[in-house]
Amino acid sequence: MGTYGQDFPSPGTGVSELFQLLRDGVPRTRAELSKATGLARSTIAARVDELMRMELISPVAEAASTGGRPPSLFALNPGARVVLGVDLGASHATIAVADLAGTILAEHTEPLDIRRGPERVLAWLVERAPSLLEQAGADRSRLAAIGIGVPGPVEHSTGQPVNPPIMPGWDRFDIPGWVQQHLQVPVLVDNDVNVMALGERSVAWPRVDHLMFVKVATGIGSGVISGGRLQRGAQGVAGDIGHVQVARGIDVPCHCGNKGCLEALASGPAIARGLRAQGIEAADGNDVVDLVKRGSIEAVQAVRQAGRDIGEVLTACVSLVNPSVIAIGGSMARVGEHLIAGVREVVYTRSMPLATEHLAIVQSSAAGRAGVIGASGLAIDRVLSPGALRELVGG
Amino acid sequence: MGTYGQDFPSPGTGVSELFQLLRDGVPRTRAELSKATGLARSTIAARVDELMRMELISPVAEAASTGGRPPSLFALNPGARVVLGVDLGASHATIAVADLAGTILAEHTEPLDIRRGPERVLAWLVERAPSLLEQAGADRSRLAAIGIGVPGPVEHSTGQPVNPPIMPGWDRFDIPGWVQQHLQVPVLVDNDVNVMALGERSVAWPRVDHLMFVKVATGIGSGVISGGRLQRGAQGVAGDIGHVQVARGIDVPCHCGNKGCLEALASGPAIARGLRAQGIEAADGNDVVDLVKRGSIEAVQAVRQAGRDIGEVLTACVSLVNPSVIAIGGSMARVGEHLIAGVREVVYTRSMPLATEHLAIVQSSAAGRAGVIGASGLAIDRVLSPGALRELVGG
Incomplete structure (x- = not known):
């Protein structure tokens, strides 16, 4: 698990470069990947195998061929990991499980007063997570990151609310640290309207x-x-x-x-x-x-x-x-x-x-779901970032 | 010479990565470069030699050693290339020669009415360039890029002014194309106040x-x-x-x-x-x-x-x-x-x-020089970009 908000140097092995190319979900052949990255065919073959072993990409279909065995197409495997997207409003909260393509697999909303303070509100999130993951058919081990939108200003580098006018008790509270104690994955926090912009x-x-x-x-x-x-x-x-x-x-x-x-x-x-x-x-x-x-x-x-x-x-x-x-x-x-x-x-x-x-x-267009979609997107961006991949491959 | 405004994939050979690290001008040893990039010592040694042959970096001094021969320090060689920074105002024009560290080596200002139209104004720039390069002690072959600020809106992807209210005759004029016919280097164009923000x-x-x-x-x-x-x-x-x-x-x-x-x-x-x-x-x-x-x-x-x-x-x-x-x-x-x-x-x-x-x-703080410093900066950023380096190394 990485330090919150840290920027990582790129792995430099070609794995990351390859994966950044494939994260758009468009299927490509090994030859196309070689051409796009400038990496040798043999290197591409090894890297594709590596990403397949990690289940981050999968063969999706076979491309048309000019003769002989048709070349395989590879693309991001959206089900490889799941994330939690959490939208905390002034008086309600929504939690959702999404795959790496941003598809919402399960979602739950209930009234929740943000003024109850960080520990009680976040405890709700931690308690809710397992059953929602189960409902989405996702094993706990597949959870890769959590994105949270809160109704106040947030210091981006630490994920802490700063003088939030309608969130008593939350000023400078270490949301990522608290949540990570219970769910051991990276936690990204941002202002709710910022998150809605991403969702929209x-x-x-x-x-x-x-x-x-x-x-x-x-x-x-x-x-x-x-x-x-x-x-x-x-x-x-x-x-x-x-x-x-x-x-x-x-x-x-x-x-x-x-x-x-x-x-x-x-x-x-x-x-x-x-x-x-x-x-x-x-x-x-x-x-x-x-x-x-x-x-x-x-x-x-x-x-x-x-x-x-x-x-x-x-x-x-x-x-x-x-x-x-x-x-x-x-x-x-x-x-x-x-x-x-x-x-x-x-x-x-x-x-x-x-x-x-x-x-x-x-x-x-996203209307009431902009927040939860955007919060999931924050988490997905973290999971698919070069730094996160570097951690996965131990680079 | 690259297409104007094009984004390039990174070379992937390690040269570019290394150079992006060194472009801040801070001297580093081979060991420090190896640690920061994750590249093998042997690779670093080869890449450092490559960048030295191109004169883009140079040994600057020797680091303190714990015994034996002290390790060499390498840094960006600011004199490797020069750029032109051009600030076109409504009624005056300034042209400057700068090195890759942004130091202005020579500068010239004169009254020039932007309403004379693109060909006459840009011809002034083309005519002025050789003598100013000479004044800066820079051989013509060292000129690597030109940055130009103009007093109107500019379409960033093409470098063309778009409906500029005080620049009659300039609407949709291909400034980069015209200047490149005479000075065969990349030309970057932006709005004058944008360029001043960069300069400041x-x-x-x-x-x-x-x-x-x-x-x-x-x-x-x-x-x-x-x-x-x-x-x-x-x-x-x-x-x-x-x-x-x-x-x-x-x-x-x-x-x-x-x-x-x-x-x-x-x-x-x-x-x-x-x-x-x-x-x-x-x-x-x-x-x-x-x-x-x-x-x-x-x-x-x-x-x-x-x-x-x-x-x-x-x-x-x-x-x-x-x-x-x-x-x-x-x-x-x-x-x-x-x-x-x-x-x-x-x-x-x-x-x-x-x-x-x-x-x-x-x-x-930059006051009247913000424009010409910012225009030089636009050009320097282009010269030091991964894509430009890829062209230089023929990657």
Whole structure:
């Protein structure tokens, strides 16, 4: 088991190079592998045997031949290992077992209050894991890594939450260390919206290198993928757009102590508050969604205005990171096109043409599963990394 | 000579791995190289000889020994090759010769109007190169690559300007192709502010992975380095913050067709316009700088307000990319602390504490040379890349 977050030098034996090529799942012959890597045919044959012995790749079919025995095709064996993907929200938790292709084999969700503190919440995860692995038909020995998304800022190098506002007791708690004491595999931790951005990308935009995922729920936050990589920033709080000031709300107080924050105007609770001021009953964001679905004009108008407020902040984001996709998720995205129409209205009016020419602003495709899919993806990336393979082969 | 912007597979022979290790300039023994790469001592010895024959590395001194002949130390030979760094502005051009350590060996600046069009401007570059190489004492055969910064959006994959607003005649012009016809080396092209961000980082913040460089001059733009990499965005216009709306200027028309853009309020010409409205003579940004230096209260106040406007937009940037350094450059930065004080005032008031806890907002250290240093850096990165080395060794 490697040190958390450590970068490894590449093995240099050709095994790693070969495996990095095969991890895309596309079947290839030994001759194709030799051509792509520049390694000798004899070396390729030996390395393919080595990876097969480890069950990381398997022969998948036979290629067409020009005569004689057809050459074998090899590809990643997705069932070689499994990972756990864990999505911890403010008041619920989801745990899933996935194979190395990211296919979810088993999944379980239940209400769980993050404020119960790290040891009780993580104990739930450790207790839940064996039965879920069994349900997925995966032996405990096949578990290779765990990815966890949490609702707060995370220091990437240590996997520790840093001053998380809605996670009392979790500040600087060593999540990877605690979990590894019970389940002896690498543990990767990241902010929940970052993880959702990874999940959304893998589900709907695998070839897109510049994507923003915006979560609109009780709070508002975003995950930013630029240049093909999740961007975490210097303190791990990149994408935290909920407290950017919006012109309309200059006098609206926010729980952060400032005024006019996006979150104080366009989050679920903020929209509900606005409706109550008009005499309409709406306790929270869920009530707003219900009102919109029942056709309340006031609720539709309020949601559209929230979309415009979000669009105002996203205009600056579009100028700064120039994404090609903005996916809107979170519980408020369930209101459908009304929210996104407001976002589009402002972003397309205010941004420079070159930045919006090929920009898609869409509803999240992964929706509620973005978190658990992204957390599994974090873990899979770790398992398939050159450093992890080096450990497996003892290099 | 490689195809522009192409990615190469690594050579796989160990030469490239070794050289990537040595490119930091730190001297190492054969034993240290063997340990760091995992390659056998005999392989290391052969590869070191190979790189020495190519003059890419050289013995630099002898390490302390525990007895017997002291082991030799090897490091990158910065004089092995030279590059040209070219900074094309709206009305001036700078060309420099640099070695592989980024040291500028010769430099020349002259007024040159970018509106003369690509062929005349680039012909100037081609004509200037031989005498500058001679001045630097570098044989023509040592020239290995050229980096060019231009004042407009550039498509990274082709090095072509795309709808550049102040570069008539340059839209989709194949700069690398044209220059390579005359100087047969790889040519890398990027937006001028992106190049300045690279230059600022290499001069003042070599270990910083999250840096924004903001140019405040006739226009306002920024270059964003996140996760250690320059972020160009989907269309190459990432960092283009000049047309984000600022609350104060809701009715101020901008040349882009919108109203209230940052550039319409806080650029050099915009500040000069504001001063003229108060009856103070100021034709352009240079006059504003002179007024501030002569102690004009009105000019100081105007510059400080411009800083606040820039700070308003940067607050959103800080939330989105969470940099640890914001460096302010461009001709207006010559007014000194007044501009930066305004930026700091707003950013530190409005941003979340975690994002500003370790954030430095400073004047550019590279100042007017950021462009030419960054352009040289683009070229050096190309020369020292694994793909380029593969070409050199014919791998």
